[in-house]
Amino acid sequence: MKDVAIVGVGSSDFRRLYADKGSPNDVYQLAAEAFRDALDDCGATQKDIDGLLCINVKYGRVADMVGLPGPTFVHDLEGTGRMSGIVLQEACALVRSGAADMVACVYATNGRTAGVKYGGGDADPAGAYDAMYGMTSTGAYVAMMYQRYRGLYGAPEDALAPLAINNRANGVRNPVAVFQQEITRDEYLASRFIAEPLRKLDYCIINDGAVAFIVTSLDRARGMRKKPVRVAATAGRAELSRSYISPDFYFSTSAAVADSLYRTSGIGPDQIDCMQVYDNFLPTILFSLEGFGHAPRGEAWEWVRDGRIELGGKRPLNTSGGHTSESYMQGFALHVEAVRQVRGEAGERQVKNCNTVQYMCVSPIVTSHIFTAD
Numbered sequence: 001m002k003d004v005a006i007v008g009v010g011s012s013d014f015r016r017l018y019a020d021k022g023s024p025n026d027v028y029q030l031a032a033e034a035f036r037d038a039l040d041d042c043g044a045t046q047k048d049i050d051g052l053l054c055i056n057v058k059y060g061r062v063a064d065m066v067g068l069p070g071p072t073f074v075h076d077l078e079g080t081g082r083m084s085g086i087v088l089q090e091a092c093a094l095v096r097s098g099a100a101d102m103v104a105c106v107y108a109t110n111g112r113t114a115g116v117k118y119g120g121g122d123a124d125p126a127g128a129y130d131a132m133y134g135m136t137s138t139g140a141y142v143a144m145m146y147q148r149y150r151g152l153y154g155a156p157e158d159a160l161a162p163l164a165i166n167n168r169a170n171g172v173r174n175p176v177a178v179f180q181q182e183i184t185r186d187e188y189l190a191s192r193f194i195a196e197p198l199r200k201l202d203y204c205i206i207n208d209g210a211v212a213f214i215v216t217s218l219d220r221a222r223g224m225r226k227k228p229v230r231v232a233a234t235a236g237r238a239e240l241s242r243s244y245i246s247p248d249f250y251f252s253t254s255a256a257v258a259d260s261l262y263r264t265s266g267i268g269p270d271q272i273d274c275m276q277v278y279d280n281f282l283p284t285i286l287f288s289l290e291g292f293g294h295a296p297r298g299e300a301w302e303w304v305r306d307g308r309i310e311l312g313g314k315r316p317l318n319t320s321g322g323h324t325s326e327s328y329m330q331g332f333a334l335h336v337e338a339v340r341q342v343r344g345e346a347g348e349r350q351v352k353n354c355n356t357v358q359y360m361c362v363s364p365i366v367t368s369h370i371f372t373a374d
Helices: 014-019 027-042 059-066 083-097 125-131 138-153 161-172 185-190 251-265 283-291 300-306 332-343
Strands: 004-011 051-055 073-077 102-110 193-195 208-217 229-238 274-277 356-361 365-373
Touching: 004 027, 004 083, 004 332, 014 208, 027 059, 027 102, 027 208, 051 059, 051 083, 059 073, 073 083, 083 102, 083 208, 083 229, 083 332, 083 356, 083 365, 138 193, 138 283, 161 185, 161 300, 208 332, 229 251, 229 332, 251 283, 251 365, 274 283, 274 332, 283 300, 283 356, 332 356, 332 365
Parallel strands: 051 073, 051 102, 274 356
Antiparallel strands: 004 208, 004 229, 102 208, 229 365, 356 365
């Protein structure tokens, strides 16, 4: 099979967009800007792009705005975080099969300025029974899982504080991060509950922005403007039920995905230089670290306490600030950060000698990739 690489990336200035409290941003304009930045990043032109995968925006309008009148393959995917891993898998499959040669993946949202609410109000009729008990948001389900986790493994009240503190510290090093002020453990504990035991500082941001990345064969990527970042392996598996909940915190599903990923790549957790973990809510990081074999089961809350996830530690995590500090681009900006880390383009937050980065998303569709230097 063809080796595949990400060759171009583009993303918004999330901090600037967050500071603008005016009229709603045009989500398609944001998408077009990120797409053009990704083209410029790798030195490609519209004529080179023959595949277009769009998330939370429609391919017809995006193609019209960016000048792609006749791609050979197009597809819209739903605007959920689990799609960030799936869209890269789809792009890789298109390139490897020969169905497309160069695929652009484009995501955009204007959730903040459009006033989107992720919970409360009218629930999906399919979940009307749960809504009677206040379960109208993903955060409520994750809070329930985390309450169970705490009961099983003895995690204390401040168990998530190192994750919140680490994300904020990394955000300070990122000029486009929404939040650029560090927090202390006491400030974390003073944060109000949203769905107990989850606090405001355990929740992702709602903000505007867009992300694009371009996928092609490694052979073609080697002749382009930037150093290609190889997709060494990718794997995924669904765990679907009526509710966003898993009694074992998606552990068994994550372990199966991890086994496939590590066997295919020949790379294990101890060889990972940097981790980008989907963190819609901070307990998800603990579930990810355990399911993918980085931390012992039931001990991730202790494993993150000794500095190993901090910049300069053994396994830096969410170096851009993650979803609670940089932006909530539903996993897509974490892919861009992975590419920039492998390229050595992350500035003050750069991990030294970064040659392998793992992306992990634990959700009803678990996905993970390993990115390596060429």
